[in-house]
Amino acid sequence: MATDLRVLRQDDWDEWYDNLIRAFGGVPESAEERALFRELTRTDRSIGVWDDDTCVGTAGAFAFRLTVPGGAAVPAAGVTMVSVAATHRRRGVLTSMMRRQLDDVRSWGEPLAVLTASEPAIYGRFGYGVGTYHLSAEIDTTRVRLSVPPGTDDVRLRYASPAEALGACEAVYAELVPRRPGMVARIPGWERLWVLDPESGRDGASPLQCVVAERGGETVGYARFRIKPGWEPAGPKGTVVLQDLDALDPAAQAALWRFLFDIDLTSKVTTRGRPVDEGWQHMASDVRRCSLLMRDSLYVRLVDVGAALEARTYQAPVDLVLDVEDAFCPWNTGRWRLTGDAKGASCTRTEDAADLALTVRELGSAYLGGVTLDALAAAGRVRELRQGALTEASVAFASTVAPWLPHGF
Structure with a gap:
């Protein structure tokens, strides 16, 4: 299918937003709501897919600062307004937007991308893991x-x-x-x-x-x-x-x-x-x-594994090597040595033997401390390669306060 994926232009916003509204049922918003969302939309951080002169896909990303364990406010792309026209399903439109968007987020220097999912089954294949519940x-x-x-x-x-x-x-x-x-x-x-x-x-x-x-x-x-x-x-x-x-x-x-x-x-x-x-x-x-x-509430995606794991603190001292698989963002794939405690952390590439093996999706789930690595291992999604490493990591990643997203976006 010949389509054009491009950054949103201001004069295309109405058609772009109409496509989004139709994808979510077609019930129009009030004039006040629509005007406010137009004002809040960052066109330079939004993309659309066009089939000739018709918008068939939308996606945006707010520039958030997300609180992580330890209290730091970390830059995070708030993925939003994602839709594909029902006439263009199963044609790679969503995958093309997710590919472009994560490349953009990386270029913006934001180590995290987060979203709320209309349907939970959609975003796991792009590396998002559920990180908070409500x-x-x-x-x-x-x-x-x-x-x-x-x-x-x-x-x-x-x-x-x-x-x-x-x-x-x-x-x-x-x-x-x-x-x-x-x-x-x-x-x-x-x-x-x-x-x-x-x-x-x-x-x-x-x-x-x-x-x-x-x-x-x-x-x-x-x-x-x-x-x-x-x-x-x-x-x-x-x-x-x-x-x-x-x-x-x-x-x-x-x-x-x-x-x-x-x-x-x-x-x-x-x-x-x-x-x-x-x-x-x-x-x-x-x-x-x-x-x-x-x-489920907030889905978390580590765009830069090293920067993201360094941005938070850990409630117990930790020193281990993570073997990370990331099929959609291959720059994250490989072994990472994480050392840290309640004061700070370092996460760098290493050739040392791995202690745990997991995908970036599991890291996203565990990142904010509300989903334990032990629970993910019990589901077969984390493999312990050194005895004792799983408990060490699970305790260190945990948060004493449950993570919470107070509102959607």
């Missing part, structure tokens, strides 16, 4: 109570306009970013995404509401949510639909969750995309009635 919950607040920590009653809550409180909320978010692997620093303009509130996206719920948590006059947390009214013969049965909640300490987090549990005329809180180790689960009186569901 929780969804449907909490029966008529049956579940919270046991809150000391200091919760010292937190003051107040309603605020989501737009007017945006600056204070973003300051809380920014303070949290270095604390947890997988979080991304907001690109300027991105904060506006969280207060877009088109009626088409409410699914019968209220306009977006915001409650701010304060202590001593300082903002220490916030929750943004909607209320979806509901009634039955016995009385009200509304739902609190939580969009996002961030807090700087356990008492502020508890105050916000307790507020959500206690809103009048509601009997349920629903939420999605929460950290798997979030504290409210251990405050809940009956976690079975919270209907927890875990699913």
